[in-house]
Amino acid sequence: MTAAYELTATPRLATKAMLKHDRVREVQLLLLPERVVLLNTSSAAILGLCDGSRTVRQLVEKLEHDFEATDLANDVISFLNDASGRGWVVVT
Amino acid sequence: MSGTPQPYGLLAEVTHRCPLHCVYCSNPLALLERQDELATDDWLRVIDQAAELGVVQVHLSGGEPLVRGDLETLVAECRRLGLYTNLITSGLGLTESRTESLVAAGLNSAQLSIQGDAAESTDLVAASKRFDKKEAAARIIRDAGLPLNMNVVLHRLNLARLNAIIDVCVRWGAERLELANAQYYGWALRNREQLMPGRAQLDDAVGVYRRRKAELAEQMEMLWILPDYYEPYPKPCMGGWAQTALTVAPDGVVYPCPVAAEITTMEFASVREHDLEWIWTRSAAFEAFRGTEWMPDPCRSCVRKELDFGGCRCQAFALTGDAGRTDPVCQHSPDHHLVRDALVRANQDGGAGGQLVHRRPTVSTRGR
Numbered sequence: 001m002t003a004a005y006e007l008t009a010t011p012r013l014a015t016k017a018m019l020k021h022d023r024v025r026e027v028q029l030l031l032l033p034e035r036v037v038l039l040n041t042s043s044a045a046i047l048g049l050c051d052g053s054r055t056v057r058q059l060v061e062k063l064e065h066d067f068e069a070t071d072l073a074n075d076v077i078s079f080l081n082d083a084s085g086r087g088w089v090v091v092t
Numbered sequence: 093m094s095g096t097p098q099p100y101g102l103l104a105e106v107t108h109r110c111p112l113h114c115v116y117c118s119n120p121l122a123l124l125e126r127q128d129e130l131a132t133d134d135w136l137r138v139i140d141q142a143a144e145l146g147v148v149q150v151h152l153s154g155g156e157p158l159v160r161g162d163l164e165t166l167v168a169e170c171r172r173l174g175l176y177t178n179l180i181t182s183g184l185g186l187t188e189s190r191t192e193s194l195v196a197a198g199l200n201s202a203q204l205s206i207q208g209d210a211a212e213s214t215d216l217v218a219a220s221k222r223f224d225k226k227e228a229a230a231r232i233i234r235d236a237g238l239p240l241n242m243n244v245v246l247h248r249l250n251l252a253r254l255n256a257i258i259d260v261c262v263r264w265g266a267e268r269l270e271l272a273n274a275q276y277y278g279w280a281l282r283n284r285e286q287l288m289p290g291r292a293q294l295d296d297a298v299g300v301y302r303r304r305k306a307e308l309a310e311q312m313e314m315l316w317i318l319p320d321y322y323e324p325y326p327k328p329c330m331g332g333w334a335q336t337a338l339t340v341a342p343d344g345v346v347y348p349c350p351v352a353a354e355i356t357t358m359e360f361a362s363v364r365e366h367d368l369e370w371i372w373t374r375s376a377a378f379e380a381f382r383g384t385e386w387m388p389d390p391c392r393s394c395v396r397k398e399l400d401f402g403g404c405r406c407q408a409f410a411l412t413g414d415a416g417r418t419d420p421v422c423q424h425s426p427d428h429h430l431v432r433d434a435l436v437r438a439n440q441d442g443g444a445g446g447q448l449v450h451r452r453p454t455v456s457t458r459g460r
C-alpha cells in the first residue's frame with residue numbers, strides 16, 4: 001500500500017476517491033466513503049493530475065509549468081507518499 | 093447563508109423494509125411501511141435540493157435500500173450533480189446484475205454489514221440464515237471494482253467472537269472494517285438489557301482489537317466505535333445538532349440525525365410540505381439545539397461544551413423523556429444514574445437477562 005514513489009511511477013486516484021469542486025463553498029474537496037477532505041490549492045492540483053495517464057516526472061513538469069515554479073519534485077513525491085499511505089492514490 | 097452551517101452529508105433512508113430482523117437495529121420501533129414511502133420523483137427532488145444546500149455525499153440506507161427498484165435512478169441523479177454515493181447494505185439482494193447497474197449509474201462505494209462470523213450468528217441476531225448471501229455480496233462488491241467496507245455491530249452476544257469476525261472480513265477482502273459497539277436506539281434500546289456487555293468482556297475485546305489492528309495495519313483499516321455507556325463523556329454526535337449532515341426518512345420527514353424520529357415531543361417537517369433549505373435553515377426542530385445557547389447546566393458552564401455539544405439529544409430523550417437535558421452518559425449529568433444502573437445490571441453474573449425481541453414491522457409502540 002505504501003510503496004515509495006519514484007519519478008517513473010504512474011499515480012492514479014483510488015477508485016473510492018472522487019475530487020470535487022464544491023460550487024456552494026468555493027473549495028476543492030476529496031470525497032471518500034466516510035470522509036470529506038478539504039484540499040488546499042497545491043494538493044488539489046496534484047491529485048487532479050493523478051489520472052493514470054502520466055508519470056510523476058511528467059506531473060511535476062506540468063505543475064512547474066502551470067505554477068511557474070521550480071524544484072517541486074521533492075514536495076510532490078512526499079505528498080504522494082502521504083496520499084498513498086492514506087489510500088487516496090494508487091500506483092499503476 | 094449567513095451563520096447557518098451547510099451540511100456535507102445526506103443520509104437517504106429510502107425504506108424501512110428489510111429481509112433481516114436484527115435485534116440491535118437502530119431503526120425506530122414504529123417502522124414505516126411501503127405505502128408511507130416517498131416516490132422516485134420525491135427523492136429526485138430531495139437530491140437536487142440537497143446538492144443546492146451544499147451536500148456532497150449521499151448515503152443510501154434504510155432498512156435495506158436494495159428493496160427499492162429505483163436506486164439506480166437516484167444514484168444516476170447524484171452522479172449527474174457530482175455527488176458521491178455510498179450504498180449501506182446488508183448484502184441481501186445484491187446480485188451481480190444489480191451491482192453492475194448500480195456501478196453503471198455511478199455508485200462510488202458500498203458498505204456491507206455482517207452480524208457475526210458464521211451462519212449461527214446471523215441466525216441468532218438477525219433471524220435469518222443468509223450468511224452465504226453476505227459472502228457472495230462481498231465478492232460481488234469487489235468484482236465490481238468497488239472498495240469493500242464492512243461494518244459489524246458489537247454487543248454481548250458477539251463480542252467474544254471478535255477475533256473470528258475480523259478473520260472473516262480479512263478473508264473476504266475488506267479494505268476497512270467498522271467495529272461499531274451497539275448504540276442504544278430503537279430496537280437496540282428495546283433489547284439493551286440483553287445486548288449490553290460486561291466490563292471484562294469489553295476489555296478483552298479492546299485487547300483483540302488493538303492486537304489485530306497493529307497486525308493488519310498494511311491490509312485493512314480498522315475503526316473502533318466506542319461503547320459510550322462505558323465512557324466518562326458522551327460522543328460528539330454528528331458534530332453537533334444540525335451542523336454537518338441530515339437524514340431523510342422513508343416518509344420524507346427530515347431529521348438532524350438517523351435516530352431523531354424517536355424524539356416524539358418535537359415536530360419535524362417533511363419534504364412533502366417544505367423544501368430542504370427551509371427545513372435545514374429555518375425549521376424550529378433544526379434550530380432547537382444548534383450551537384450552545386440551548387444548553388442547561390452542567391453543560392452551559394462546562395469546558396467541554398464545544399467538544400461534545402452536551403452529547404446526544406436522542407439519547408437524552410430516550411433515557412429522560414427530555415431532549416434538552418445533558419446526555420445521561422456524561423458523568424456530570426444529574427441523570428447519570430440511569431446509565432450507571434444499566435451497567436451494574438450488565439456486570440452481574442449472567443447479565444441482566446430477559447427475552448430478545450427481533451426487529452419486525454408488526455410490533456409497534458405508538459399504535460400506528
Ligand SMILES: C[S@@+](CC[C@H](N)C(=O)[O-])C[C@H]1O[C@@H](n2cnc3c(N)ncnc32)[C@H](O)[C@@H]1O
Nearest residue numbers: 116117118154155180181182205243274275280
Ligand atoms: C440501520 S442499517 C441500514 C442498512 C442495512 N440494512 C445494513 O444493515 O447495513 C445502517 C448501519 O447501521 C448499523 N447499525 C444498525 N444498528 C446499529 C446500532 N444499534 N448501533 C450501531 N450501529 C448500528 C448497521 O450495521 C449498518 O451498518
Ligand code: SF4
Nearest residue numbers: 110112114117155182
Ligand atoms: S441493521 Fe439489520 S434489521 Fe436493521 S436495517 Fe440493517 S439489516 Fe435490516
Ligand code: SF4
Nearest residue numbers: 391394396397402422
Ligand atoms: S457536562 Fe455537558 S458539555 Fe460537559 S462533558 Fe458533560 S455533556 Fe459534555
